[in-house]
Amino acid sequence: MTSDAVIQTHQLTMRFGKHTALAPLDLTIPRGSVYALAGHNGAGKTTLLKLLLNVLHPTAGSVTLLGTDSTKLSSEMFTRVGYVAEGQEMPEWMTVREFMDYLCPFYSTWEEGSLLRDLDLPEDRHIRDLSRGMRMKLALASVLAFRPELILMDEPFSGLDPLVRDELTRTLIDRLATEDGTPPTVLISTHDLAEIEPFATHAAMLHNGHLMFAEPLDMLLDRFREITVTLTEAASVARAFPKDWLCPESSGAVVRFVHANGSSESLPQEIRSALPSIQTIESTSIGLREIFLAVTRTQRSAA
Numbered sequence: 001m002t003s004d005a006v007i008q009t010h011q012l013t014m015r016f017g018k019h020t021a022l023a024p025l026d027l028t029i030p031r032g033s034v035y036a037l038a039g040h041n042g043a044g045k046t047t048l049l050k051l052l053l054n055v056l057h058p059t060a061g062s063v064t065l066l067g068t069d070s071t072k073l074s075s076e077m078f079t080r081v082g083y084v085a086e087g088q089e090m091p092e093w094m095t096v097r098e099f100m101d102y103l104c105p106f107y108s109t110w111e112e113g114s115l116l117r118d119l120d121l122p123e124d125r126h127i128r129d130l131s132r133g134m135r136m137k138l139a140l141a142s143v144l145a146f147r148p149e150l151i152l153m154d155e156p157f158s159g160l161d162p163l164v165r166d167e168l169t170r171t172l173i174d175r176l177a178t179e180d181g182t183p184p185t186v187l188i189s190t191h192d193l194a195e196i197e198p199f200a201t202h203a204a205m206l207h208n209g210h211l212m213f214a215e216p217l218d219m220l221l222d223r224f225r226e227i228t229v230t231l232t233e234a235a236s237v238a239r240a241f242p243k244d245w246l247c248p249e250s251s252g253a254v255v256r257f258v259h260a261n262g263s264s265e266s267l268p269q270e271i272r273s274a275l276p277s278i279q280t281i282e283s284t285s286i287g288l289r290e291i292f293l294a295v296t297r298t299q300r301s302a303a
């Protein structure tokens with residue numbers, strides 16, 4: 001395990017019967033990163049998070065978490081790791097205040113501060129009476145309060161209104177920014193890619209259990225580009241575009257596609273050999289959501 005890795009998987013594999021939920025996966029999550037994990041419904045995100053926490057046992061391969069093989073995690077280790085997921089079980093009969101007071105003695109690092117106030121959580125309300133968004137906020141508060149080194153979040157924004165998403169994101173960002181010493185490492189599985197893009201440092205994507213990419217976000221955003229080619233006339237454009245042109249489409253004299261190495265110096269030459277009479281080639285940056293859509297559509301049409 002590299003010294004600055006908080007999580008490292010080696011050929012991590014999960015099969016349910018004949019179905020491969022996770023193909024052999026090598027993934028390194030660096031310390032201090034905010035890692036976005038994208039993937040369509042059923043791509044394998046929750047399976048991966050559960051394997052990391054040893055909730056599921058892999059068919060093959062291994063996980064090293066905070067320097068320890070995940071099958072040997074002690075209860076002390078779990079005071080260093082926080083998990084926030086939709087539908088998380090909480091003691092329904094307790095009030096918000098009672099729940100936080102109950103958890104406090106388990107963690108020597110507990111520091112609740114103004115978390116409940118920041119998240120606008122009613123202290124005297126029973127957990128069973130909380131709305132879905134309030135439950136998610138309480139789950140986040142109960143994790144942030146013990147200042148874990150590693151936070152795993154499984155679709156924290158799912159089904160929440162924009163205000164609650166904003167509160168959750170702000171609280172998380174504040175905690176990342178004001179942490180003295182090393183900020184926590186965060187791994188977030190989410191479909192809300194526009195929400196996470198402004199504060200993620202890295203991004204990975206699963207498709208049908210296969211890793212499509214895993215890298216620093218700035219590198220990813222630099223290499224995936226939308227390319228617009230304008231031809232001198234509405235020429236008859238080749239029907240079969242090169243295979244590495246993602247989601248190509250043509251309309252009149254304009255051809256548009258996404259390229260995974262859109263900033264490569266050799267791309268203009270490649271385009272010139274594929275298309276006739278080129279007037280201009282334009283390269284535009286795209287966001288994580290557009291990258292996800294281009295990769296998913298390409299994988300689906302290839303299948």
Ligand SMILES: Nc1ncnc2c1ncn2[C@@H]1O[C@H](COP(=O)(O)OP(=O)(O)OP(=O)(O)O)[C@@H](O)[C@H]1O
Binds near residue numbers: 039041044048
């Ligand atoms: N206990 C199980 N038994 C059988 N198949 C399972 C089990 N758990 C997950 N799967 C399958 O593994 C695949 C990955 O599921 P997973 O829940 O990890 O996807 P996901 O990316 O989290 O999806 P979503 O975005 O919808 O939450 C799916 O095809 C799912 O049906």
